[in-house]
Amino acid sequence: MLMSSEKEEDLDVIPEDSSLLTLRIRKKTIERREETIIVDRACRQETLTYEMESHATGKRPDDPTDLIEEGELLLTLNIFYPVIFQKHKDHKPYQTVLVLGSQKLTELRDSISCVSDLQIGGEFSCQPDQAPEHISKDLYKSAFFYFEGIFYNDKRYPECRDLSRTIIEWSESHDRGYENLQSVKMEDYVFNDLSLKIGFPYLYCHQGNCEHIIIVTDIRLIHHDDCLDRNLYPLLVKKHWLCTRKCFVCKMYTARWVTNRDSLAPEDPCFFCDVCFRMLHYDAEGNKLGEFLAYPYVDPGIFN
Structure with a gap:
């Protein structure tokens, strides 16, 4: 059982004295992304x-x-x-x-x-490839x-x-x-x-x-x-130009799916791009992993 601290930890705050190369790279990526967003918007x-x-x-x-x-x-x-x-x-x-x-x-x-x-x-967690009519x-x-x-x-x-x-x-x-x-x-x-x-x-x-x-x-x-x-x-x-809602996992691509009651997600609802959604929620044969409800998500920013 995981014990949570009283103060919720911000996962985007990277320690200054980190010795891990992956964390240093992530810190630079976050800083660059913030600068780009401010200018681009x-x-x-x-x-x-x-x-x-x-x-x-x-x-x-x-x-x-x-x-x-x-x-x-x-x-x-x-x-x-x-x-x-x-x-x-x-x-x-x-x-x-x-x-x-x-x-x-x-x-x-x-x-x-x-x-x-x-x-x-409709709800498509069991058949995500099912094309809506x-x-x-x-x-x-x-x-x-x-x-x-x-x-x-x-x-x-x-x-x-x-x-x-x-x-x-x-x-x-x-x-x-x-x-x-x-x-x-x-x-x-x-x-x-x-x-x-x-x-x-x-x-x-x-x-x-x-x-x-x-x-x-x-x-x-x-x-x-x-x-x-x-x-x-x-x-x-x-x-009016809108910022799109990004995938919770990769933080790069626009969300295509939203899940509820997701045993694999830390938030409810949680938003995913198509690639991250399938990698996290299905095995190599396409079988559903865990318990969740999945709905196609259409972001208002698609009209940009």
Whole structure:
């Protein structure tokens, strides 16, 4: 039986007088990694923002029929992290998108990247090689936008449900001050049909309870220096850069698996890259070692 000291030991603190070559090498690696992270974090965000903003500036389509006409409205939308992601709920918008007034709401809906759409349901500790049949976006296609008292529900597919129905029934059950809430089909409306307020928070909801605040920050006419290729809109112009969660073992690669009740891990939950996960939890024949539950992990930083 291992006896733990009252003060928990930090495994990343290497003694100065260590005579072991492996520990001296690890100390240098940790110091170099910390220096790189501090520099890279700011530089990568700045570089990413510049490249995204300048990539499509003044771009013209190859096909003249795709040229945006003079007088077209251009809206700037800030899309925030989901409310359920507590870690990032107070951050700056993680996506800034330009949309045309003539575009359908479904085009914006299809362009929004969210890690919730990529989740894989199921527990795979006994069969880690079993390929999942569907990601959550394929299984749960329902979604809605909420603008000025109207729920715009995605009804393009037979399996789509009206997610706003419960909210509307709740508001009608008592006098809650929300009068005349309506539900319409998202695919029947373009942005020119909407009455919007600049700076006012609206809502995008998908996967049942993954809610994003959307704020319109600007509405103007298209300019000749803007991207004039209709096919590139909705146009992503800014994205918040995230640090990915690294594997607990190697500290190098992005986590691909998360385990619970893991007899071989010091933390619960514990995150692993694919290589370390398999080396630690399975023998050469692929048989499971120890007791644990394993779930595929999709890191929010994959959209970097």
